[in-house]
Amino acid sequence: MRTRFAPSPTGYLHVGGLRTALMSWLVARQSKGAFLLRIEDTDQERSVAGATENILKTLAWAGMQPDEGVMLQGDSAVQKGTKGPYIQSERQAQGLYGKYADELLKSGHAYHCFCTPQRLEEMRKKQEARKQAPMYDRQCVKLSPEEVDAKLKAGERYVIRMKVPHERIIAFEDEIRGKVQFQGHTVDDQVLLKSDGFPTYHLAHVVDDHLMEIDLVIRGEEWLSSLPKHLLLFEFLGWKPPRYAHVPLLLNKDRTKLSKRQNSVAVEEYMQKGYLPEALVNFLALLGWNPGTTQELFTMEELVSAFSLDRVQKAGAVFDTEKLDWLQGQWIRKIPLKEFMERIRPLVAEKYPDAATDKMLEKKAALIQERITFFAEAPDMLSFFYIKPNVSLDLLISSKQKVTKENLPRALEVIENILKSIPGKEWTSDRLLAAFQEKVKEGEWKLGQLLWPLRVALTGRAYSPGAVEVAEAMAEEQGTEAVLQRVQTALALTTS
RNA sequence: GGCCCCAUCGUCUAACGGUUAGGACACAGGAUUUUCAUUCCUGUAAUCGGGGUUCGAUUCCCCGUGGGGCUGCCA
Secondary structure: OEEEEOOOOOOOOEHHHHHHHHHHHHHHHHOOOEEEEOEOOOOOOOOOOOHHHHHHHHHHHOOOOOOEEEEEEOOEEEEEOOOOOOEHHHHHHOOHHHHHHHHHHHOOOEEEEOOOHHHHHHHHHHHHHOOOOOOOOOHHHHOOHHHHHHHHHOOOOOEEEEOOOOOOEEEEEEOOOEEEEEEHHHOOOOEEEOOOOOEOHHHHHHHHHHHOOOOEEEEEHHHHHHHHHHHHHHHHOOOOOOEEEEEOOEEOOOOOEOOOOOOOOEHHHHHHOOOOHHHHHHHHHHOOEOOOOOOOOOOHHHHHHHOOHHHEOOOOEEOOOHHHHHHHHHHHHHOOHHHHHHHHHHHHHHHOHHHHHOOOHHHHHHHHOOOOOOHHHHHHHHHHHHOOOOOOHHHHOEOOOOEOOOOHHHHHHHHHHHHHOOOHHHOOHHHHHHHHHHHHHOOOOOHHHHHHHHHHHHHOOOOOOOHHHHHHHHHHHHOHHHHHHHHHHHHHHHHO
16 A cells, blocks of 8 residues: 655644654555655745755654655655655656646646636625635636637736536545545636646645555545545546545644644644653554554554554544643653663753763662653652752641651651661661561551651652652662761751 | 534543443542552543434434534645
């Protein structure tokens, strides 16, 4: 199966685009076919320099590389394949689209239109006032060949429009929606070739996807109403149309089409926020698709074998990132510890330079891997290993743990004594915990009354890894004296 | 306005015409030998409305209603 993704280089890659790209990629992989990337830059005004590379890099981040067409080589975009060029402006330069427009002109399926934008605007206004659907009124169809020639010779600006047979019924079987039908008279005479000579999306899509031998076009539902135009063009040109899958739209919370007003829509934004590609891809795959099992976590490989278009939903899906965050947590926990450590190292080192060469970082990383959702949380979570924390009396006290202003000094003394009673070599979290539990057995203290102040004394934080785990790591790194010192500092705080 | 598409918990979704309408996220409660988190358990919560067809409709048909998309010399 040959599939394609055909973005316009207008800036960033949209999450909706990533989703259709993903489906196309999955289908191609699954069928051992090819995933093509074509650049649709027929709108001169909207094209942005560097956007192509940017889109390609983002796609690569997500784990999708094109097999053919425009792809990344180092930092720049190159083209590979036998059906190129794969950039529409380059195809345009070869006169490709004009050639087929001429063919349609000759066969009577298209005509020159000399109407000015002003006239078209007025026409639409009148139609709207009469509560009619705004459609081209075919004024230029009436022009005789001689009149057309004369206007062309006079250098009048023109476009080429397709001539839609009004009496036809255009029916089609969509891969997701099933049968879809349109009445010819409701379909507008679409502009095929603009006055600057460039094709519109409609002509370019039909010509390119035919020439590039695309078997299946997966695109957003917003294209469904243009489908009859495309089908007709394939017919007029004598070509077999591809299969189509019109994927339901991604929606804002208010169920309108996903917009940047209400959501982060650029994949880059999710990269910057620290989302893992595994999480975003997993999330996108599950939006509007389900495997028919209760499996929620999918690697790319698993998606390749599990995905199928017939389990894609017909209704739009609200882009609610709560589940994305959950998936992010799941995926960050799956990262092998060493890799996790190397991912957080530069972030921690940025704030605490010692981390750059920290031999203890793996042990510290292990303490936080299950408690964070984003790498960016790591520096804060580990801060107390690198700087002495600011411990406050307020934090040492906890009503939930029954640590009061009154019993706190005594608690800290007990903690100190327990710690002192254990030889440095035996400072493992298990051994430490056992010691505290023994004390608890005596009846005077609850475990929380001892471990809470210890944890706060060591970390200065409302939440952190467990007290004994921190004590173990800290003792190994800085010696038991350093740990005791922090307890003593806290104790001093209570007496001042 | 016209054309097209769609409709199950708040959200993502499952259910050959026969299920106590299932799962996940979120939320609430609890357990997990300290906080936060993780993990586990429990709970709250849905078939848009009306007609058909059928012994029986979430499921099939029709009509409403609601929502969305398109309606550019943008894609």
